[in-house]
Amino acid sequence: MLSYRLVTTMEELESYKNTWSDILEREKNDNPFIEFEWVSTWWTTLGVNDNVEIYIVEQNGVAVAFFPFVRYVRFGGIHYFVFLGQGFATYMEVIAEKQWKEPAIEYLLKELSRKYKRFILVLQGLLESKHTSQILEKYAIEYQVPYSIFRTVTPYIDFQSIKIEDFLYKHRKKFKTIQRREKKLKALGQVTFQEVHRERIADMFDLFTRRWQKKIDKSGFTEQQTRRFFERLATEKSNALRVEVDSLQFEGHWIGFTIDICCRDRNFCQAMGHEPDFNIFGPGRLIERENMLKAHASNYRFYDLGSGYEPYKFEWYTHVDFTRKFMMSTKGKRERTLRLMMVLFNRLKGQLTNNHQLVKLKRDRLGELRYFLKSARSKDWFHSFKKGINRIIAVHIFDIYVAENGQGQTTSNFNEVFIQDVMVSRRRANYVSNFHKGYRIFRNSTNDIAYLRHDQIFREEATGFTHELPSNVSYIQDNNHQLSEIVATMQEEGRAVCTSVHWYERKRRRELVQLGFQRVERITIIQVLKKKKVYRQVNNWLKYLQSQGNSIYHL
Numbered sequence: 001m002l003s004y005r006l007v008t009t010m011e012e013l014e015s016y017k018n019t020w021s022d023i024l025e026r027e028k029n030d031n032p033f034i035e036f037e038w039v040s041t042w043w044t045t046l047g048v049n050d051n052v053e054i055y056i057v058e059q060n061g062v063a064v065a066f067f068p069f070v071r072y073v074r075f076g077g078i079h080y081f082v083f084l085g086q087g088f089a090t091y092m093e094v095i096a097e098k099q100w101k102e103p104a105i106e107y108l109l110k111e112l113s114r115k116y117k118r119f120i121l122v123l124q125g126l127l128e129s130k131h132t133s134q135i136l137e138k139y140a141i142e143y144q145v146p147y148s149i150f151r152t153v154t155p156y157i158d159f160q161s162i163k164i165e166d167f168l169y170k171h172r173k174k175f176k177t178i179q180r181r182e183k184k185l186k187a188l189g190q191v192t193f194q195e196v197h198r199e200r201i202a203d204m205f206d207l208f209t210r211r212w213q214k215k216i217d218k219s220g221f222t223e224q225q226t227r228r229f230f231e232r233l234a235t236e237k238s239n240a241l242r243v244e245v246d247s248l249q250f251e252g253h254w255i256g257f258t259i260d261i262c263c264r265d266r267n268f269c270q271a272m273g274h275e276p277d278f279n280i281f282g283p284g285r286l287i288e289r290e291n292m293l294k295a296h297a298s299n300y301r302f303y304d305l306g307s308g309y310e311p312y313k314f315e316w317y318t319h320v321d322f323t324r325k326f327m328m329s330t331k332g333k334r335e336r337t338l339r340l341m342m343v344l345f346n347r348l349k350g351q352l353t354n355n356h357q358l359v360k361l362k363r364d365r366l367g368e369l370r371y372f373l374k375s376a377r378s379k380d381w382f383h384s385f386k387k388g389i390n391r392i393i394a395v396h397i398f399d400i401y402v403a404e405n406g407q408g409q410t411t412s413n414f415n416e417v418f419i420q421d422v423m424v425s426r427r428r429a430n431y432v433s434n435f436h437k438g439y440r441i442f443r444n445s446t447n448d449i450a451y452l453r454h455d456q457i458f459r460e461e462a463t464g465f466t467h468e469l470p471s472n473v474s475y476i477q478d479n480n481h482q483l484s485e486i487v488a489t490m491q492e493e494g495r496a497v498c499t500s501v502h503w504y505e506r507k508r509r510r511e512l513v514q515l516g517f518q519r520v521e522r523i524t525i526i527q528v529l530k531k532k533k534v535y536r537q538v539n540n541w542l543k544y545l546q547s548q549g550n551s552i553y554h555l
Contacts, residue, residue, distance in 0.1 A: 002107045005063075007054040010043050016056065019063045023097055024240065030266035030302065033089035033125070037236040038261075039068055042085050045229040052084055057096075057104040065096035065104035078335050079119040081112075087220075088229075090268070090306055091323065092125040094132055102135050109139060113330065120329040120339055125307075127154065133324040140328055146336055147328040148343045150350060155317035157303040159296050162318055174315065178289050181282040188419045188435055189251040193290040196245040196257070198234050202227075204245055204257045204273075211273040215367035221271060230259065240264055246294070248287040250278070253423050256287035265301040277429040280436045292316065309354050396463045396525040397503040401517040403487055405472060405496045413482075414450055414489060417441040444482060451478035451486050460500050463525050465534070473498050487515055 007013050020036045032038055043052055047070070055067040072080040083092035096104050112119060126133040133149065140147040159167075168175060185191055196204070205222045212222075220226050234243040241263050248256030256274040260267050269291065274283040295303045305313040307323045325346065329339040352358055372384070422431040434441060434452060437459065444450040458467040458475045469475060473496045478486055490497045499517070501508050524535040 001060065002103065003058050004108060004111060005056045005058060007056060008052065010040060013040070013043075013054055016063060016066070020066055020095060021240070023064075023066075023095055027097060028264060029093075029240070030264045031091045031093055031127070031130075032241055032261040032263035032266070032268055033085060033091050034068070034093045034095055035238065035241045035263060037238045037241050038089075038233065039084065041229060041233045041236060042088065045232060046088060046225055047084060050084065055108055057100075057108055059100070064100040065094060065108075067094055067104075067108060068092070075334060075338055077118060078338060079116040081119060081121045081123075083123055083125065086124060088226075089125055091127055092123070093127075093130060101132065105132070105135050106139055116330075118330055118332050118335050120327070120335050120342075122325065122327050122342070124323075124325045126324045126326055128322045128324060133326050136326050136328065145328055146331065146339065147326065148339070148346075149327070150325040150346050151322045152307045152325075152350075153309060154307045154321040154323045155305045155313045155319070156321065157292065157305070157316060157318050158301065159303065160301050164296055167318075171316065174285075175289065178282065178285050182286055184436065185250065185278075185281045185283075185286075191286075192249045193287065193294075194247060194249065196247050198231070200247075201231055201234060201245055203247070203254050204259065207254050207257055207275060208271070208273045211276055212367075214276070214364075214371040216363050216370070217367075219271075233261075246287070246291065248274070248283055248290065251420050251423060256283040258287055258291045260291070260295075262300065265299075266304055267295040267298070267300040267302065268304040269306060277432050280433060288312070288316075309356065311356060390527070392529065394525075394527045396460075396523075396527075398460060398500050398523055399503070399509075399519050400458065400521040400523065401499055401501060401512045402473065402520050403491070403497045403512075403515060403517045405491055405494050413445045413485060414442040417443050417449070439477075449479065450482055451476050453490075455495075458498055458500070460523070463527075465523060465525060469498065470496075472496055475499065483511060484515055 007016070017036050017040075024035060029035070050070045051072065053069045053071050055069060056063050057065040057067070068084045069081050070084045070086070072082075074080050083089065085092060094101060094105060109121075112121075123133075123136070126136075128134070128151075137147065137149065139145070157167075162170075182191065205227050209222050230243070234245065236243070241261070244260045244262060244267075246258050246260075247254050254275065255278045256272070258272045259270045261270050262268065272284065272287060272291075274287060292303055305317060327339055327342060327346075329335040372380070376384070417431075419431065419435050422428055425431060431441065437454070438456060439452040439454050441452055442450050454469075454475045456469060458469055459465070461477075472494065474490055475498045476486060476490070478499070487497050497517075499512070501512065503522075521537050526533045526535075
C-alpha cells in the first residue's frame with residue numbers, strides 16, 4: 001500500500017537525507033539539481049520565503065519517491081504547483097527508483113486531485129531522456145486531463161561517443177583561431193587557467209558584474225542571496241556533488257571564469273564570464289576550450305552546455321536532449337483558462353527567445369543604451385552624435401608626412417609602457433586595444449602618455465585605413481606637446497618618422513614642416529552607409545620611397 005507524507009521544514013527533511021541520497025546513488029543520478037545538498041542549500045538560502053512542500057511517497061512506511069514542490073494559491077483558490085528551484089535549477093526530477101517512479105506519480109496525482117479540487121501543475125526542467133515527462137503525459141491522456149508540453153533543446157558533449165583526437169580534429173579551425181589569439185595574449189604576458197579556492201570565489205562575482213554592466217542581465221547571478229547560495233554550495237561536502245570554479249588569469253588578474261556543478265559523470269556548466277576589456281583576445285573562447293578539455297581530463301562523460309538555442313552551444317555539441325515544461329490542470333473553467341493564458345505566454349516567450357538576433361538586441365544593444373543614458377557626459381553625447389552621422393555619410397581627408405632618419409643625438413625622456421603597468425588603470429581597455437594592434441606605448445617624465453609607436457603598419461584610427469611600412473620607418477601618434485623630442489628620439493635610432501594630419505589641422509602642418517617633415521601622400525575616403533571608396537595619390541608615396549633608396553616590392 002502506498003501512502004504519502006508531507007514535509008514542510010528543512011529539519012523534517014534532514015531525517016530523510018540518507019534515503020534520498022541512496023536512491024540517487026542506486027539510480028546513478030547525474031542531475032546535480034536534485035541532489036540533497038543542492039536542494040537543502042537552495043531551501044535555506046534562496047527558498048526561505050517560498051512555500052516549499054516535499055511530498056514523500058512511502059511503501060509500507062519506507063520512502064520510495066520524493067516530489068520537491070513549491071505551492072502557491074492564486075486566482076481565488078487555484079493551487080499552483082511547481083518544482084522548487086525555479087529559475088536556478090536547469091533540470092528537475094522526481095527522486096525515485098525506476099520501478100517506483102510511475103506508480104508514485106500516478107498515486108500522488110490522484111491524491112492531489114482529491115485534496116485540491118482546483119490545481120495547476122507546472123513542472124519545468126524535465127529531461128526527455130529520463131522519461132518522467134512521458135509518464136506524466138501518459139497519465140494525462142489516460143485520465144483525460146488537459147495538458148500542454150513545451151520543449152527546449154539541450155545540447156551536450158558525450159566524450160564516450162567520440163575520441164578526443166577526433167573531437168580536436170573536427171573543431172580544428174576553431175581551435176586554431178583560439179590559439180592565434182592566445183598566442184597574441186601570451187606574447188604580452190603570462191596566461192594561466194587554474195582552479196579557484198573557495199576564499200577567492202568573490203572575484204568571480206566581481207568579474208561577472210563588469211562583464212554585464214553594459215548588458216541587461218536577468219539571471220540575478222550577482223545578487224546577495226544568489227552569491228550566498230553559490231558560496232555555501234561550494235563548501236558542501238558530498239561524494240556525488242561538486243562545485244568547481246576556474247579562472248583564466250593574465251598577469252595575476254582575472255580575465256575569465258567558469259563555474260561548473262558536477263554530479264557523478266556529468267559536468268554542468270552553470271555560468272561563464274570574461275573581462276570585457278580583453279574582448280579583442282577572445283578570453284571567452286579560451287576559457288570555454290580550457291573548461292571542455294579539463295572536463296575530459298577529469299573523466300567526466302558528459303559536458304553539459306545547458307538548455308537553450310545560443311549559437312555557441314551548437315558549435316561544440318555531439319548530441320542533443322530536450323528539456324520539457326509540463327503543464328497540467330484540473331477540468332474546471334478557471335484553472336483551464338489560467339492554463340491557456342500560461343500556454344499563450346510560453347509560446348510567445350519561446351518565439352522571442354529562439355530569435356537570437358532579437359535576444360542580442362534586447363540584451364546587448366538596449367543594455368548599452370541604458371548604460372550610456374546613466375553615465376554619459378556632454379562630451380560622450382557629442383561623440384555619439386558624430387559617430388551616428390559618420391555611419392550614414394562621412395568624408396575623411398588626411399595627409400601622410402614623413403621625416404627622414406637622422407644621425408642626431410638626444411637624451412630620451414621617454415619610457416616604454418608594458419601591459420603589466422596598466423592592468424589597474426581606468427583606461428585599461430584602450431591600452432589593451434592598442435597593444436593588440438601592435439602599438440608600443442611611451443610615457444614622458446611626468447608619467448603621461450606621450451606617444452604610440454608602430455614599427456610595421458601606418459594606421460589612421462578614425463577610418464581604419466592601414467598601410468604597410470618599410471623596414472626603417474615607424475608610425476607615431478602623439479599628443480602634440482613633445483613632437484620635436486619624439487622625432488629626435490626616433491631619429492637617434494636611425495628610423496624615419498611617419499605620421500598623419502587631417503586637412504583642417506593647419507597649426508600641426510606648420511609644426512611638421514618646421515621639424516623637417518615632407519608631405520608624401522593625401523588620402524581621401526568617402527563612406528556612404530557601408531560602402532567605402534579610397535582615393536590615393538600613390539605615385540607621390542612611391543616616389544618618396546624611391547628617393548630614399550627604399551625597396552618598394554612589398555607595396
